[in-house]
Amino acid sequence: MSLPQLHAPLTVTDGGLETTLVYQYGIDLPDFAAFPLLDSEPGRAALAAYYEPYLSLAGQLGVPLVLDTPTWRANLDWGARLGYDAAGLAALNRTAVDFVQHLAMSGPDRPVEHVVDGVVGPRGDGYVIGETMSAPEAAAYHGLQARAFAAAGATMMTGVTMTYVDEAVGVTRAAGAVGLPVVISFTVETNGALPSGQALGDAIAEVDDTTDTAPAYYMVNCAHPTHFAERLTPGASWLSRVKAIRANASRCSHAELDAATELDRGDVADLTDWYGRLDSILPDLRVVGGCCGTDHEHVTAIAEALAGARS
Secondary structure, eight states, X not given: OOOGGGXXXXXXXXXXXXXXXXXXXXXXXXXXXXXXXXXXXXXXXXXXXXXXXXXXXXXXXXXXXXEEOSOTTOSHHHXXXXXXXXXXXXXXXXXXXXXXHHHHHOSTTOOOOEEEEEEEOOSSXXXXXXXXXXXXXXXXXXXXXXXXXXXXXXXXXXXXXXXXXXXXXXXXXXXXXXXXXXXXXXXXXXXXXXTTSOBHHHHHHHHHHHHTSOSSEEEEXXXXXXHHGGGSXXXXXGGGGEEEEEEOSOOOOHHHHHHOSSOOOOOXXXXXXXXXXXXXXXXXXXXXXXXXXXXXXXXXXXXXXHHHHHO
């Protein structure tokens, strides 16, 4: 399956879903999970309101949109904590695909060119590595979401906030088993290394070597550019595999963000400038969005700046 973002000069995606819902919409998200909102009319209305500016941005700029499902926490462990069994989770992941697809197709300025991206998150915390899985264990674990996304007609699947290689390999294999193109997004600490301690470039090379370069591309998310820009060695062969960035607005560490009680939106202009610097380092940056603390203002400024620079 050909992904339009691999051919378009620029593609946008959304920002910090959970931080926007919690801090700007005032919605309580137990375990930082947005997927239960799909089970209620007010929840679906809040999600629709969140996605709307990004759909409009893609239409205004005339660029494709990677439209993520709100399913980062919709796996077996987090789902069980929130009262969902395996059957309920599978149904909800299918619903998530249908929901975002409907948003992209409905409205006076629709359809927007888009790909529906089934999102999976880590089995564990996302910032701190606890109990780990082997690659085969991770493939089996993430298979529930992969099968649900494929059954509902998702275009692709992304493993977001991956913290160690074996789980990333498992996500890659789970997507491959159902025929979905897959993207792997690693998060890094303030020193630019994965929470596992592995260097970003080494992690990407290991996943590629283990899976015969199965991921369509790689992304970095949930870190400020200052945390990893210096680790992007100009000329390194692996840099061409990083085609997407979803950075945090805040320069805080993961531990500091975990303890935060207020939203840190950072500096929109400064973050936009940093994306420009990343664009000069990464040879094939194609997809831009945001992560914790960012909203449509950040993503709009970033996308407009890069679109202007490339025109």
